[in-house]
Amino acid sequence: MFTKHVSKELSAYCQGELGSDDSRRVAEHILGCRRCRKDLEEIKLGIQFAERITHAPAPASLWREIESLLDQQSIPQRRLSRRRSWVSWRNAGLAAAAVIVTVIVVVSWYAIHSQDAPWEVVRLAGNPTINSDRIGDEGSLGVGEWLNTDASSRAQVKVANIGEVEVEPNSRLRLVKTQINEHRVELARGSMQARIWAPPKLFFVNTPSAVAVDHGCAYTLDVDDAGATMLHVTMGWVALVLGGRESMVPTGGRCDTRPEIGPGTPYFDDASEALKKALAKLDFEAGAEEALSIVLAQSRPLDTLTLWHLLPRLTRPQRERVYDRMVLLIAPPAGVTREGVINLDETMLDIWREQLKPVWQRDDPAIWKKLLGSVGN
Amino acid sequence: MEDDTPLPRLTPKSMEQVAAMRKSEIDWHVIEACRQGDRAAFQLFFEAYKDRVYSIALHFTCDESAALDVSQQVFLKLFTAIKSFRQDSQITTWLYRIVANACMDERRRSRRFVPLDREGEAPGMSSKGSQEDNLMRRQLADSVRAAIADLSPKLRLPVLLKYIEGLSYEEIAESLGVSMGTVASRLNRGHKALARKLAHLRDELGSGGF
Numbered sequence: 123m124f125t126k127h128v129s130k131e132l133s134a135y136c137q138g139e140l141g142s143d144d145s146r147r148v149a150e151h152i153l154g155c156r157r158c159r160k161d162l163e164e165i166k167l168g169i170q171f172a173e174r175i176t177h178a179p180a181p182a183s184l185w186r187e188i189e190s191l192l193d194q195q196s197i198p199q200r201r202l203s204r205r206r207s208w209v210s211w212r213n214a215g216l217a218a219a220a221v222i223v224t225v226i227v228v229v230s231w232y233a234i235h236s237q238d239a240p241w242e243v244v245r246l247a248g249n250p251t252i253n254s255d256r257i258g259d260e261g262s263l264g265v266g267e268w269l270n271t272d273a274s275s276r277a278q279v280k281v282a283n284i285g286e287v288e289v290e291p292n293s294r295l296r297l298v299k300t301q302i303n304e305h306r307v308e309l310a311r312g313s314m315q316a317r318i319w320a321p322p323k324l325f326f327v328n329t330p331s332a333v334a335v336d337h338g339c340a341y342t343l344d345v346d347d348a349g350a351t352m353l354h355v356t357m358g359w360v361a362l363v364l365g366g367r368e369s370m371v372p373t374g375g376r377c378d379t380r381p382e383i384g385p386g387t388p389y390f391d392d393a394s395e396a397l398k399k400a401l402a403k404l405d406f407e408a409g410a411e412e413a414l415s416i417v418l419a420q421s422r423p424l425d426t427l428t429l430w431h432l433l434p435r436l437t438r439p440q441r442e443r444v445y446d447r448m449v450l451l452i453a454p455p456a457g458v459t460r461e462g463v464i465n466l467d468e469t470m471l472d473i474w475r476e477q478l479k480p481v482w483q484r485d486d487p488a489i490w491k492k493l494l495g496s497v498g499n
Numbered sequence: 500m501e502d503d504t505p506l507p508r509l510t511p512k513s514m515e516q517v518a519a520m521r522k523s524e525i526d527w528h529v530i531e532a533c534r535q536g537d538r539a540a541f542q543l544f545f546e547a548y549k550d551r552v553y554s555i556a557l558h559f560t561c562d563e564s565a566a567l568d569v570s571q572q573v574f575l576k577l578f579t580a581i582k583s584f585r586q587d588s589q590i591t592t593w594l595y596r597i598v599a600n601a602c603m604d605e606r607r608r609s610r611r612f613v614p615l616d617r618e619g620e621a622p623g624m625s626s627k628g629s630q631e632d633n634l635m636r637r638q639l640a641d642s643v644r645a646a647i648a649d650l651s652p653k654l655r656l657p658v659l660l661k662y663i664e665g666l667s668y669e670e671i672a673e674s675l676g677v678s679m680g681t682v683a684s685r686l687n688r689g690h691k692a693l694a695r696k697l698a699h700l701r702d703e704l705g706s707g708g709f
Contacts, residue, residue, distance in 0.1 A: 129687075130687055134668065139668045164695070167698070168689070168693040169690055171646070171704070172643070172662045172689070172690065175640075175643060175644070175658075176644070177550060179550050179553070184549060184571070185545055187567075187571055188578075189538070
């Protein structure tokens, strides 16, 4: 299917210069286009470097030189006679200091607060409240405020200009931060559906057992009363992170978390029920060997998503079993060796992951054919 | 050397006006006073914009004396021509158009841009703190500065207006007298060029992840 590449729009996309529709169009294209994703990474890197440009204070002599030139040009000097209400030269040092302090305070205040604008909230059903006040048909959610829904209430929250969140019944959501480089909410319990069309890593959801990091996508998060979280991604990628453990979940993937454990291993919706059950046991219960055997036996090429994530979470003998199963499903690329993977060589793991990502994203049937053909089964 | 020139004392009313200034905005009272030839208003305007104008000039020319010349020309031009400024447009747009023209004029006139001393620190850009603490940051800043100096002037100006002044694409387009699409295209090319020139320093940015 023909789609127009978006490479030329990527800087504007990253810098919030596109309208909502264009931003969404670009985000959706990026999800399905490896070439534009690669370009996006390059643009983001360039932006990061450009942001390191330093300011240079003008030399103190500059004004004197300009004033001298102005005098030579006979600029009218009417300040004392006709503009006395504007300026006086008395107590000049004190006034200048006051001006500087005032400007600094105003600019600082603006820098700190201008991006903390509250988010719009629309009532979808029932009687949602912000803190304990009913919102009517519309309301606004400020930083630090809680949006609550009861069993019959639902609400939609506009996430600045980068997306929207629907808050389902029996949920509790707090706006933690909203600034140009970070928008963060806390989902204490309940369920929310997010649709975000911003560049990756701008929108975060804190839950009791992990932080969901948006990578340009649509997803659902459910948090139960014990703080366990379930993530279901319907478009793009989402990362769940906590305490150094990270699970990346693509479209059609799910991942469960538990308090004090963090993210479990991601798996696909259409994985076998036996695999899902065994994986839950492997992640959060005892009985690892038996559960691992079931996971390995039930794995398809697509489930290399699960197997790749398991590698650093298992013992060395268990990693050997996982590796041996993975290579039967999809052969590793050149430069990735058994010994390296078993030893958790980060470079090799990264190379293999990059090879597998198109499979996990179900990008292109031709890629499947090529990768599976290399295994010969 | 101390500057003996007395600074103006603002009336309570004008102090409120200054307090209302946000980032790059000077209110119409100041501009009107400049139009009337009020030197103190000139100085107020100058103080608000001097560092940004000088920074752009220095990054563009890579030469301290050329940057001073450009800055002088910019403010002189602005102050002497401000009577013709129409209040229905943004003063900042006009200012940065003058900056852009002055930078390009300087380049055409003198052709004296010298390659940046990549081993040393460009004048006026020293970082604060101990050398040891800032060494990595300085090295990265030096590399970024050199990479920007390598950009063509057409790409360099929008990058400087974006990252020193923080202008929107629309404001950059107005300042340079080009379309927003051209700005987007030039920034895109500028970002890509910086990424390619500086890719070996990616780890020093502290980014990572999936």
